[in-house]
Amino acid sequence: MSGYGCEDMSGGQEEIWVLFQGSTRPEFQYFPDNVQGPGCVVDPSEVTLPGCSCTSHSCSPESCSCLQTHGQSYDAVGKLLTVHRANSAHCSPVFECNALCSCSDSCSNRVVQRGLRLRLEVFSTQDRGWGVRTLEGIPQGTFVCEYAGEVIGYLEARRRQLAQTSKDNNYIIAVREHAGTGSITETFVDPAKVGNVGRFLNHSCSPNLFMIPVRTHSLVPQLALFAAQDIGANEELTFDYSGGCSDQSPMQKDDVFKDKWTDGYQRKVCHCGATNCMKLLPLDFSILS
Template sequence: MEDNYSHIEESLIYILENIPGPIHTSNEYRTLLENFESQITNHCNCDQICTKSLCICVMNSGGVCYINGKLQYDTDRTHPVFECNSLCPCSIDCGNRIVQKGPVEGLTIARCVETDKMSKGLGIFTSRAISSGTFICEYAGEVITKSEAMKRHSENKKYERMNYIFCLNEHSNGNVTQTFIDPSQFGNIGRYINHSCEPNCQIVPVRVDSLVPKLAIFACEDIPPGAEITFNYGALSNDEGTATEGERKPCLCGAALCSGWMPFQSY
């Protein structure tokens, strides 16, 4: 993986990919660690470059995933995304190896323009034009258990700290699999991406070797040079109505269709 970015804050530790959270003796943590250290055994037998009709990894992703290095959006997508992994004999130049190569070039960390409310703080901007479907970067951090996520969320609220924990909910056969990523202390450039109610990017779970997905951020529209990179932190849910006044945070995205509040969802 090629990643030449770094943090602008010395107190943070830059990581290229997800790492497991702090060691714990609970069964919950043991399950997390087993999944994190797992190796997906399904692999293709393609020669050099994979093709849509022959590659088992592509077929496991629903038959099509990337075309010319760009994610193909499917509003009815029910398949997870599987890239070719370390067991696959195909070349690193195979078209089904995108996220594992690292973030796009031309990203910069800068302070956002202040609104009439207040500044959003730091954000990610692009110095280059980015076409729709391009992989931007991963939202990488510590992979933690639900118990640890709830503990950290409570502490963040108590000490009025920024909460970076991302909860991914994946639905399959009536079951929900949750993945919690926290880049607050260990993370990559993705931790600086702000929320928008009208984002130009979206998160797609992508699996390479491990059962634990990478939170891959893809452009969902053409992005001009100088624009801020944004994604929606989460869809509105029934939890919105149960949030307390202290839990509902005003949204500062400035979008024409801004909901007025940051997304809120309990774990």
Template sequence: MSEEQPRASSGGQRDVGRGLENLPISSWPEGEEPEFQYTPEHVIGPGAEVDPTQITFPGCTCLTTSCLPTICSCLLHGENYDNSCLRDIESEMEFARPVFECNVMCQCSEECKNRVVQRGLQFNLQVFKTDKKGWGLRTLEFIPKGRFVCEYAGEILGSSEACRRIRRQTKHDLNYIIAVREHICNGQIIETFVDPTNIGNIGRFLNHSCEPNLLMVPVRVDSMVPRLALFAARDILPKEELSYDYSGRFHNLLKSNGNQEIPDKDKTGKPCYCGTKSCAAFLPYDSSLYSPLEKQTTS
């Protein structure tokens, strides 16, 4: 069996994660599987200025089993987790606090409570065919509110390359590229562009919902390149489809929010099939990724 082929799980079903995750990822219906190169974490792509696998943080000097926010250099912004659940998560608010986990350079124990996302999958997930949205991702077991579910991982791109790839797409193509913008001090913005189209993880199968059950939070572990971690925004039941708001908000409201504009049929041409009461009818639209390439290279 070549490395490109999915490996079989212990139950005989083939593993979408190619054996690279903590748990095997099944697919339904059996025998049908999407084709792409699997990676559990980000990989460097064209135009990226920083290699996401490069260790850039010095690490804490804590000698305790679990780090404390009063003394740990990784917890300058407060404690991140409570019993493996993300703290301060609210149902209708964005999570704005920076999250830094302890890393490979830290002197604390591997059992430190500030190590959650880096531990990988903790729940059994399944890739499945939906009625209208193509492939989707669902959980096979109960997930409590605040627990880490999975990452959205793929190629880290430069802004010009992300724009080029987007502009090559037609309205019939699936768009996996995500732009994450973090506002920091003095009005500065950190942009991260991720494309899991050809090289990615199971996060690429997450569909949009105007009332999602997941919240995406940038989490930094070893590198300044954030790991796009998805946490349960509420309790999630077995067999429930997992989803997040592509616009970065919990609810895809019909109003401007930075570069996220009012969904428009003439602009995106991509209808939303989430079926929720607050459905905006069309997928969120990020104007900056469709702007003239000259603006991307000169800004």
């Protein structure tokens, strides 16, 4: 590896190095997967979803119970079939084959669970703190990385949020999944102290990544980031902190959630530089499924 201060930020926990370019390493514990935090009643590492009985190399919709129940999300090489979901009004979560499935580890319905496969580098930006760039080209629809950290309950998320000062970075992502009238699942992920490379991704009002909840072994979703477009080598990777799954602002989607989650919290100025910049960073992430 070349360059001043290069090291593997993951400490060997990822299949491929997460390069860090800098002199002072940020203080946090690197962990590639979600971990159970205060207020989270389900262990994200516990296998809770049923598996298929496929014995083929790769599952097919004709015979796989997972694909028949949840639908096929990936093509034969593991890219999302419907990338347009990033700009649609409804974003459906993805269900992968899991540890209880009989199919092979190379099944095309196993993508996010394989972990990081791209060469990424954490670097210091000019005016937005740390950022992440790719060292190789990324085709549209490719899984890039997960936004992993402590999965915490609402009260703990609220406590941490209110304890922040104007100088603190807000790492908490609040994901709401709407599944029918009155059915809302909330997931709070905070990688401030324990997290992976995803914690360094900056917001952009015109991002090149989008986030989809992906369930593999557990009911607790993995917050997976996919390429919304073809991305060139050395480009910075960004995603829309408000979700980017609708042209509505997150405040318009759920007024009850807005009242309890955003009350008392000051939004920070956005420095993304996009032509459509909203000037203030969004507060939460919403999925309408």
